Amino acid sequence: MDSITVRDSINESFALFLPNNFEVTKKWPVIFVFDMQSRGKQALSMMATAAQDNGYILAASNTVNDSLSLSQNVLITSRMFKTVFSILPIQKDRVYTAGFSGGARIASIMPTFLDQIRGVITCGSPITNTDILTNKKLIHIIGIVGNQDFNYHDMINVKKRLDIMKIPNQILQFEGGHKWPSSNYLSTALEYLDLMAMRNKFIAKDTFLINRTYKANLLKINKLVSDSKPVHAFRKMNDMLEIYKNLRNLDSLRESRKILRRSPLFKTKNRIINTYFTKELLKKDDFDYYLQEDVLTYNYNNLGWWKYQMVELERYQKNPDTLRRLMGIRLEGYINALVDDNIDLVRSHQQLDEEALNFLWMLKTITAPDDFSNYLNVISINAKVEDFSTSLFYLEELLKMGYKDTATLYSLEHTALLRITPEFNALVSEYLKESRYEIKEE
Numbered sequence: 001m002d003s004i005t006v007r008d009s010i011n012e013s014f015a016l017f018l019p020n021n022f023e024v025t026k027k028w029p030v031i032f033v034f035d036m037q038s039r040g041k042q043a044l045s046m047m048a049t050a051a052q053d054n055g056y057i058l059a060a061s062n063t064v065n066d067s068l069s070l071s072q073n074v075l076i077t078s079r080m081f082k083t084v085f086s087i088l089p090i091q092k093d094r095v096y097t098a099g100f101s102g103g104a105r106i107a108s109i110m111p112t113f114l115d116q117i118r119g120v121i122t123c124g125s126p127i128t129n130t131d132i133l134t135n136k137k138l139i140h141i142i143g144i145v146g147n148q149d150f151n152y153h154d155m156i157n158v159k160k161r162l163d164i165m166k167i168p169n170q171i172l173q174f175e176g177g178h179k180w181p182s183s184n185y186l187s188t189a190l191e192y193l194d195l196m197a198m199r200n201k202f203i204a205k206d207t208f209l210i211n212r213t214y215k216a217n218l219l220k221i222n223k224l225v226s227d228s229k230p231v232h233a234f235r236k237m238n239d240m241l242e243i244y245k246n247l248r249n250l251d252s253l254r255e256s257r258k259i260l261r262r263s264p265l266f267k268t269k270n271r272i273i274n275t276y277f278t279k280e281l282l283k284k285d286d287f288d289y290y291l292q293e294d295v296l297t298y299n300y301n302n303l304g305w306w307k308y309q310m311v312e313l314e315r316y317q318k319n320p321d322t323l324r325r326l327m328g329i330r331l332e333g334y335i336n337a338l339v340d341d342n343i344d345l346v347r348s349h350q351q352l353d354e355e356a357l358n359f360l361w362m363l364k365t366i367t368a369p370d371d372f373s374n375y376l377n378v379i380s381i382n383a384k385v386e387d388f389s390t391s392l393f394y395l396e397e398l399l400k401m402g403y404k405d406t407a408t409l410y411s412l413e414h415t416a417l418l419r420i421t422p423e424f425n426a427l428v429s430e431y432l433k434e435s436r437y438e439i440k441e442e
Contacts, residue, residue, distance in 0.1 A: 001017075002015050002040070003015065003040075003062060004016055004083070006079050006080055006083050007082075007086070011063070012079060012080070013061075013062045014040055014062055014083070014084075015040030016044075016057070016084075017044045017047075017051055017057065019051060019052050019057070020052065022057070024088075025089075027089045028055070028056070028057045028089060028094075029055070029091055029095070029096070029193070030058070030059060030090050030094070030095055030096070031057070031190075032058075032059050032060065032080070032095075032096070032097045032098070032107075033046075033047055033058055033097075033098050034060065034097065034103035034107045035099065035103045036064065036066035036102040037066070038064060038065045040060035040061055041060075043060040043099070044059075046180045047186055049183035050186035050187040053187050053190075054187060054190040054191065054194065057088060064076050064077060066102055070106075070109070074110070074113045077110060078113070081116065091203075093118055093197070094118060094193075094202060095118055096118060096120065096121065097117055097119075098120065098121035098123070099122070099123065100124050101124045102125070104121075104123050104127075105122075105127075108122055108125075108127035109128050109129075111137070111139055118139060118140060119140035119141065119196070120140075120141050120142070121144065122141065122142070122155075123144045123145070124149055124151055124178050126157070126158040127141060127158055130162065139167060139168075140196045141162060141168070141169040142169065142171075143155045143159065143169070143170070143171040144181045144185050144189060145173060146177050146181070147175060148175075148176055148177040148326055148330060148333070149176075149177055149330065149333065150331070150333035150334035153277060153280060153281065153330075156171065168242055170242070170243065172185050172188060172189060173232065177329065177333060178333055194206070195209070195213065195243050198247060199245060205247065210247050217240050220236060221237060225260070230260055230265050234260055237256065237260070240253060241253060241254065241257070272323065280331065284331070287309075287334065288338065290302065290305070290306075291342065291363075295346075295359060295360065296356075299359075303362060303363065306367065310332070310367060313335075315328070316328025316329075316331070317329055317332070332367070335367050336364070336367050339364055343361075346360065357377075361374045365397065372401065375397060378391070379391045379394050379398070379418075380412050380414045381414070383412075383414045383418040384413075388418055388423070391415070395409075395424065395427055396431075399432070400431070404432060406432055409428060
């Protein structure tokens with residue numbers, strides 16, 4: 001159901017998913033899924049298969065948005081919660097939140113404000129603030145992240161902090177970048193929620209589910225070991241020891257973990273991974289520092305340094321060493337996310353700093369050269385101040401990249417004077433074999 005009105009307000013609605021076997025005579029677990037662009041139906045579609053397979057209700061607000069304040073989003077969510085609880089038979093100890101990227105961040109904040117929440121599934125983003133969590137409240141956190149995601153190491157670090165705080169948590173890792181995980185990983189996350197609910201005695205023990213999932217996880221561990229990934233196998237073992245605690249005998253798993261940890265291969269791989277982790281962290285710190293300096297000083301001269309960094313990352317990505325290649329992919333994603341965050345920050349200020357915005361758009365033509373919108377933005381903003389030489393330079397760069405939308409070029413904001421110049425039309429004619437104006441120079 002795409003749009004159910006929240007009873008407290010005619011201006012707020014949410015999307016709802018019910019499993020095919022839904023019936024009102026039993027109580028159901030529910031997951032509130034967050035999308036920060038108010039796309040409730042789209043958010044639910046990502047989790048619908050997993051919810052169907054595992055018997056979960058899903059709900060997602062069509063009103064929550066990243067343009068609103070945190071307090072506004074919390075109030076909108078609270079009203080949605082009340083409506084869902086009033087119309088559906090929800091099991092009170094099995095209320096969870098989930099989301100991807102920005103949606104994951106807001107999902108991880110909600111347990112601070114809404115006491116009903118017992119777990120969070122964060123996809124592609126770590127929880128926002130571990131300081132607000134406590135092991136005195138029953139909360140279960142599951143992270144799902146791609147090994148090419150620029151947030152990968154942040155999520156690993158957060159897991160370490162949660163382990164120290166003794167807050168139950170697991171991480172599921174898949175092959176890929178910053179995107180929603182497949183339904184298989186989401187289904188595994190829901191199985192983990194079921195198992196933790198059994199451990200906490202919120203639901204009765206299901207011996208068949210416990211044994212089936214335990215055997216499946218053992219097979220995954222054996223596969224990781226056979227693929228020479230002992231560190232990932234060790235992490236998986238730690239997750240299993242936590243999930244199946246008090247549900248079955250784990251002595252053999254503890255012994256296997258001890259043997260694996262003492263193995264020379266584990267020690268070697270763990271040392272190499274930590275070395276790459278440190279290098280990646282230092283690189284990210286450099287990017288943070290130099291971008292902040294460059295934006296503040298409008299340091300166009302440093303664009304060459306950024307271009308060199310992208311060349312270096314491209315070399316990393318072509319390296320046969322898997323760890324170096326993945327590091328290159330993650331760092332490229334990190335730079336683009338960092339620049340995007342700065343663009344959003346500049347745009348959020350009441351007085352727009354167009355010079356800073358111009359620098360950031362120029363930088364994006366280096367870090368994301370296939371995104372034509374950045375070239376168009378640079379052409380437009382420089383034409384606005386009649387810096388036609390810069391506009392023409394980026395126009396040619398855009399055309400070299402294969403851009404062919406003549407209509408957009410001739411309707412671009414602030415380019416009325418630029419568009420009638422011979423130079424502009426000569427470039428369009430050279431690359432697109434046509435131009436709107438033919439002006440003879442005298």
